[in-house]
Amino acid sequence: MREIVVHDWQARAGIDVAALAAFLGRALGVEASPVSGGAGMRPDGAGGALGACRVADVKRPFWRQRGEAPRDGGVALYDGHELLRLALAVAGPGASPRGALHVMVTDLLVGTYDDADARYHARPVVASNPSLLSTASAVWGPARSRRYYGEAMAARASGGDGAAVEAAHAAEHLVEGDARMAAAIRGYAMQAAMYALTGEAFCDDASCCLHDAHWQSGVLSAVASGQLCAAHGAAIGGLT
Template sequence: MRISRIFLYDEPAVPQINLENLVTFLKRTFRVSVIRKESIFAHADRETARQLAAARVFNYRTPFEMHTPTDEEIKIEMQSFSNSASNDGIVLYDGFEFQKIIAGLVPEKESTIDNLHVVFTNKLTCTFDYNDYRYHGRALICANPSIISTTGIVEAPAKPKDYYIDMMKNYTQGLNVDSVKEKYHGQYLDYADERLETIVEGYCMQAIFYHITGEPFCDLLNCRLHNAHWQRDLLYSQIEFGKICSKHEDILRRWTALNDLNC
């Protein structure tokens, strides 16, 4: 699939994304025009707020059911458009419903097949898995536009098993959980984590490879396209290893050569 331009939509509540550096990285890697945009919700209206509130997930054990939002829920969504950092607690949104809403906000003149849109949000997207019949948080919803959830990056890949065991022990004993977080500090990605700047590069690459080939992920841990289910694997693939595998390097090399000819 040919790409003329990539549009990156900012999440102002998460400055660690560092969109300016991300633009430079993607231009260098894919040799296409990359355009920085403000938040996709910058000019959203009450109808968009209603749609988002209706896409909330309340029962993670059942497939998506459209929710009839209250005025208060719509008001909260409206407030998040101008101040997304004000979100209290974690709200789950059905990822496919969320993506459809986002698609409706992309300017029509830029919504062409050769333009790829990647939207950052701190809202938590999730999808229903019929294998275990429950919703799971997702860092990435692949489509056009693609959605990268910074909350999903933090919450979806699991932390070390012992972390959860120690947290449960402290809860049951009435102890402060901060000591557990300190014990495992650095072993998982946290909010406002400076490593997020590097991590989002990999998720952008996955979104772009999906657009190019239809396959966003790699089975190899030694590849930035690896679909990490554990924080340790995420940090290894994206930071410690920090590159794509030889197979995907070859795919990228051949694609950039063809894309250059078509541009």
């Protein structure tokens, strides 16, 4: 991989793609450049194709629900692999494993279906080429603390003050518009880059920014740290 291209793709969540590209260029020692597109560069500008990527039922794989209309009122979740096909049209035919890595930053909620538990899960990173990075999925994918869920459920059951619970726990997890989001997206971008370089995005070391954090505490302590573990730190220079 000689180059990374970072696309602002429906990224109204305030991620500075120029700063992200500069970070990746420094961290990986490769050429990195940003692309901020107009309407044509956005998935909702692709002739209505975005709507066709929406998930109607989180408990069925996409091929079994293609073309079905999502129920009204639900949060719009998009199938990551379907979005990648739109992203490929934006990134162009040069998006191949041996060419530049294209990274698309979006605020769409992105999920993939997991056969293991037969349902969709929100994914902050869908590593491929192009790769997707989703700010909404960084908020809603990794789980919040058990204490938060317990208190939020108790507040709902008793008609109590849900806003107070949110405020009390806000520092523990990413929220929409979070000032820590840029740091988290840097870590997820490193995972996408590591996948492009080695075929493996994740690291078992719970302090490494490549850690596959299933909890928000891990997103904030590891992914958003931007720090590689000793093994990955030593390896990275030889990979690019």
